[in-house]
Amino acid sequence: MFAAAVAIIAVASAAVFVSHIWWLPPDISALGLRIDSQITETMIFTGTLFVAAQLALAMFVWQSAGRTSAIRIFPGGPIPMVVLATVIVGLEVLTLLFIGTKVWANIFLAPIPANALHIDVQAGQFAFYFRYAGPDGKFGVPHPELIDEGNSNFFGLDPKNDTAARDDIVSASLVVPVDQPVLLTMHSKDVGHSLFIPQLRLQQDFVPGLVIPVQFTATGIRKTEIVCTQLCGLGHYNMRAYFEVLSKADYAKWLQDQAGQ
C-alpha cells in the first residue's frame, strides 16, 4: 500500500512538470531561450533522479513488506552508503552548476552593448521608480538626502544646481522599446527588494548600498506586471509596477509625452 502510494506520488509530481501544467509565461527575452533550455535540462536531470529514487524506494518497501527474516544491507554498512549518496548528489549539483554558470555568465558577465538604453531603477518601500536620462542623454546625480517623495523627487535630484537633472524623466512604469538592448542599474532606497519579470526570465535582488547592472532585450510587444519578490515590509504585497514593451515608434512618442510633463 505504502509502496504504491510512493510510486503514484512520484509519477504524478513528475507528470505535472512534464506536461507544463504550471509553467512560466511565454518568453519575450533574447536570452530567455537559453534560460528555458537550462531550466529544462535541470528538470530532466533532477526529475529523472527523483523518479528513479522514489521508485527504488517503493520497490524496496514492496519487496520487504511482511518479511520477518533479516534484510540484506548495503555492502560495508551505512557509512559507505551515505558517502556514496553524498558523492552522487554532489556530482549532480556540481554538474548542474558547471552547465548553469555558462548561461549565467552570458547574462551577468557579458559586455554591455554600446547602444544599450540605460534606465536607472530605484526600489523603495513600496514602489519602483524608473529614471530615463531625458533629451540631454545625461543623468543627474542622485543625492539621497534630497529625496522628497511628496514633491515627486523620488531619486533625490538637485535640479537647482545640477542642469543634467532637470530633464531626467521619472516613471512609475518600466517602458522599453522592442528589440532594444536595455541596461538597468538597480539600487535600493531602503531595504532589500527584488525585481521579477517572468516574461523576461529576469529576477534580480536589490541590495542596499549596491548598484547592480542587469541587461536584457525584450523581443515581444507586451504589457505585464513587475512584482517585488523579496519580502520588504508591510506594503510588500502592494509593491508592483507595469512593464511595457512598445514598438520603436510608440516608445518614441511615450518618451516625448513624458519629457513634456
Place this chain on the structure above:
Amino acid sequence: MQMKIVAGVVACALATMALKPATHKPAVNRVAGGTVAGKVTFTGTAPRMKPIDMAKEPSCAKQHATPVMNESVVTGAGNTLGDVVVYISAGAAPSTPPGTAATFEQKGCQYLPHVLALEAGQKLEVKNDDQTSHNIHPMSKLNPEWNKSQPPGAPPIEVVYSKPEFIPVKCNVHPWMHGYFAVLNTSHSAVTPADGSYSLSGLPPGKYTVTAWQERFGTQSQEVTITGNETAKLDFVLKATEY
C-alpha cells in the same frame, strides 16, 4: 420605553448631523467683529508640477480621468497661491477648541484636503475611502509621532494634537501621497483656494499678527489693527523658488 430609546437615538443622530460642517472649510467664528481679508500671490517662477503616476494602484488610478498633479504648489490665474494657511499667529484671545472633528480623507490615493487646518486640542479623524490599504504617517516633531495602517473599510483613526505644528503627512504604501496637518493655536484660520483668497472674521478690536504659510515658500507675517466691524485688507506676496 423602546420608543423613547429610538427617539433618543434619532435625536442624537440629527444633532450630530447638524453639528458636522457641510464642507471641510475651517470653522469660522461667527461673533460680530472685524475681518481681515485679502489674497495670497507669489513673485518669481513657480516650480512646474508633475503628474502623479498611480499605475501601481489601479483602484486609485481609475478614479481619475486625468492624471492628478503634484499639489505642493497650487496656483491660479494672476499668480495666486492655493493651499496657503493664513492664520492669526498673535494677538487673539485664547480659544477653546471646537467640539467638531476635523476630517482628513484618503480618496483616490490623495489626501483631501491637501492641507488641513485644525486647532490644537481639536479631534482629528482620518478616513480611508479607498479600496486599498493606506498607511498614515504624520511626521510630527513637537507632537508624538505615529504611523498606522488603515485597511479599506476600517473605522476612522482619531487623534488629538496638543501642540501647534505644521506636520507633513505621508503614506508609507503610496510614496506620492503627501499632505499637511496645520495644527494652530487659534480658531482664526483659513486655507486659501487656488484663487488665493482668504477671510478671517469675528476679530474683536485689537492688534493682530497675521501669518501666511506655504509648504514650499515658507511663512510671511504682517500686523493689522482692528478697531470695530471693518474689513481690513491684507495681501501676502510670497517669493517663489523654481526648484
